[in-house]
Amino acid sequence: MTVRINPSILAADFVDFANELTRIPTADLVHVDVMDNHFVPNLTFGLPMVERLQQVSELPLDVHLMLEDADRWAPGYAETGAYSVTFHAEAAADPVAVARRLREIGARAGIALKPGTAVDPYLDLLPEFDQVLVMTVEPGFGGQSFMDSVMPKLERLRAAREAAGLDVWLQVDGGISEKTIGIAAEAGADTFVAGSSVFGTDDPVAAIATLRAAAQAHTHAH
Numbered sequence: 126m127t128v129r130i131n132p133s134i135l136a137a138d139f140v141d142f143a144n145e146l147t148r149i150p151t152a153d154l155v156h157v158d159v160m161d162n163h164f165v166p167n168l169t170f171g172l173p174m175v176e177r178l179q180q181v182s183e184l185p186l187d188v189h190l191m192l193e194d195a196d197r198w199a200p201g202y203a204e205t206g207a208y209s210v211t212f213h214a215e216a217a218a219d220p221v222a223v224a225r226r227l228r229e230i231g232a233r234a235g236i237a238l239k240p241g242t243a244v245d246p247y248l249d250l251l252p253e254f255d256q257v258l259v260m261t262v263e264p265g266f267g268g269q270s271f272m273d274s275v276m277p278k279l280e281r282l283r284a285a286r287e288a289a290g291l292d293v294w295l296q297v298d299g300g301i302s303e304k305t306i307g308i309a310a311e312a313g314a315d316t317f318v319a320g321s322s323v324f325g326t327d328d329p330v331a332a333i334a335t336l337r338a339a340a341q342a343h344t345h346a347h
């Protein structure tokens with residue numbers, strides 16, 4: 126199975142994103158955290174920044190919306206040309222309608238589950254999504270500790286994906302490091318967001334290679 130490593134620019138230098146992007150040529154996608162200071166108690170940037178990132182990035186953008194009212198705001202992020210747009214389950218009045226709109230615009234549609242959000246209501250909806258983001262920390266801040274208590278959700282998702290014969294990516298985000306990535310891969314994750322453990326190092330290319338190898342060593346052949 127393919128392993129994807131998506132460095133999160135939350136851990137990069139906010140006044141030097143263009144240069145920071147050149148440090149991760151071996152990444153699969155760039156993870157872009159949009160926070161509105163309402164859905165999460167932190168603020169990053171919005172649509173104008175994502176539009177510029179889309180223009181300068183050679184890697185596809187994996188936009189993670191930590192904002193309220195995804196029904197209203199998510200389509201605009203897809204219109205930037207972002208490869209994928211992921212919104213939180215609680216942030217949309219009609220998650221399926223949002224996902225369908227994102228796909229219509231041409232983006233992959235993702236739904237994100239906070240550590241306390243149950244996975245069960247979404248298992249039957251998997252065909253509506255291209256990606257499920259299982260948060261392995263409370264969203265809002267980088268540099269937190271990986272929560273292995275959410276691994277059963279990945280196992281449920283993996284089983285449901287297999288039963289339905291779907292190609293939904295299972296993404297994890299938060300506290301992903303050389304030490305923790307294998308636990309998430311073992312549970313079923315194939316797409317790994319890593320902030321501090323990539324941009325917080327002197328050699329992001331080496332960090333990505335280390336993470337990829339550690340994930341591959343724990344990835345089941347299915």
Ligand SMILES: O=C(CO)[C@H](O)[C@H](O)COP(=O)(O)O
Nearest residue numbers: 264265267268299300320321
């Ligand atoms: O979505 C996020 C926080 O809400 C970040 O992408 C995530 O926490 C990455 O940071 P780190 O790898 O340093 O934990």
